[in-house]
Amino acid sequence: MPAPAQRRIIFQHIDEPGYTNDLACYQRHGGYEVLKKAVTRKPEELIDEVKKSGLRGRGGAGFPCGVKWGLVDRKSGKPIYLIVNADESEPGTFKDRYIMHQDPHQLIEGTMISCFANNVKQAYIYIRGEMPHGARILEKAIAEARAANFVGPNILGTGYSCEIFIHRGAGAYICGEETGLIESLEGKRANPRIKPPYFPAVLGLYQCPTIVNNVETLCHVKYIVEHGGEAYTKIGTPGNTGTRIFCVSGHVQRPGYYEFEAGKITMGQLLNEVCGGPLPGRTFKAVIPGGSSAKVMRFGERYKGKRKLGADLVDYDWGVEDVPMDFDCLAMVGTMGGSGGVIVMDDTVNMVEALANINAFYSHESCGQCTPCREGALWMKKITTRMVHGLARNEDAALLKSVADQIPGRTICAFGEACSWPTQSFIAKFGDEFKGYPEAKKAAKPANANELV
Amino acid sequence: MNLKPATLSSIDEVITHYPSKRSATLPLLHLIQEDIGHIPEEAIPWIAGKLEIQPINVYEVVSFYPMFRRQPIGRxxxxxxxxxxxxxxxxxxxxxxxxxxxxxxxxxxxxxxxxxxxxxxxxxxxxxxxxxxxxxxxxxxxxxxxxxxxxxxxxxxxxxxxxx
CATH class of the missing domain: 3.40.30.10 (Glutaredoxin)
Structure with a gap:
């Protein structure tokens, strides 16, 4: 079956010739019309539209946005904050970058609609420190929006006021975790908080109710408020509504970002047709479907089971290429859709070396407050690095697995899972390569193989 | 601390973005690093004084975030x-x-x-x-x-x- 056409609702203007990131251009394309209408409606109606839409968060966890908003403590008498999570750092993910750099007003409009719906008076955009231009572009865009009365006091004469400020991170991946992000915004180390009791919706920023939403999620909110929650559910598939932006990187002919209706495209269509297949003379070996912490898939393996299709239970028997790219199907085959970052590895890659690269990342980024993660991530890195650059032993696979198995479920935040899943899945899927590594490393590497660690 | 006047005014402005002064720790560190090139020793008590927190509160932040450097680097x-x-x-x-x-x-x-x-x-x-x-x-x-x-x-x- 040929791949469906892209459906660009969020990336509509990305890379469009002549489209600039200033207010005038945004307004020529209908910008801020949705906000103008939204502020004449009841906030509860807007929340209902988002609930009806089934929108799931695009930061990685896929938690329903309407449910998240529904959990906010509105009776505390404390101010409610909204934080835009623009700390895009999951390896393999590069979508929010383009929204912020090329279409910042789309994010600001989505943010203001969400703030109005939730009676938020103060929002912060927490952007990665490594995106200084992005921060400046957003600051300029906010100033333009403020001058046009879309942000700031008495917005559009409604009596509703809301301010947005930019807050820059400083190179720590853990700030993408929402409670770590909140700590960081409070001026501290980004050590995630324990839940309960520190659910952001109840005890978030400054111990006040706080909504943390991803950049792309807030852009979807704007689309939903414009077209209605009901209309949004017609895009994508039940349970996976709307579009998804896939960020494809690694060994394909045409890496890049592609927006499709959720669940309407398979991994095979995405990689072979949209991205042009493997590089010349090579074959696909493995793919990580949702950011580097998602469990790896091995080309050639099969996934079998039963799944719900409408009211029926049907059998499925899929290869990697057959798996529909949505949260639920990817979860069914033992991995996750995560942030949409698809990393492709071909037959020049040695999986021990690829894992060593990933382990170095997680070891560097562990915040260090929970021992299993701090020590476990470090030792997984040390072992895989030793295998590559020092002595590799046949029993290393079992040792690595024993370290990885002791981390998940024993940490304050999901980083424990994120850092152990790569090791667990690489060993489960490519155990032969780990066992054979002491022999394999004696042989010459393929001439076109790149050093990975 | 020998900061440019523009840096000093940015510092005073950014502090007003937050209900709690301590939140301005990262912004101040960025501004100082952009001005001087790194975070000198004297910046830590200076920021602490400015934000009415303890020097350790600033130090623990500087040592946590990879982008902040304690030593000068190349141009x-x-x-x-x-x-x-x-x-x-x-x-x-x-x-x-x-x-x-x-x-x-x-x-x-x-x-x-x-x-x-x-x-x-x-x-x-x-x-x-x-x-x-x-x-x-x-x-x-x-x-x-x-x-x-x-x-x-x-x-x-x-x-x-x-x-x-």
Missing amino acids: RHIKVCRTLSCALMGGYKTCAAFEQEFNTHRGEVSPDGEVTIDFVECLASCGTAPVVLIDDDLHEKVDATKVKQLSEQIKKEKAERLKS
């Missing part, structure tokens, strides 16, 4: 992405090529004081790997040819600076 900062997607496309070669161009090793200041090369983790531009951040500017698909071009540019700018 130009070349950050090469090390993470998987870039490594798959030759990021390690890119880093080695820069090291050779400037006769230095990552983490060090080049002998002429011009550059510091570092490996950094994912820069969120994996589709155009390998990527390199030079000061504030992102450069995409940095292969051997592009390393050469970028290095020539940096050397040219150095020569022009020395002339003037």
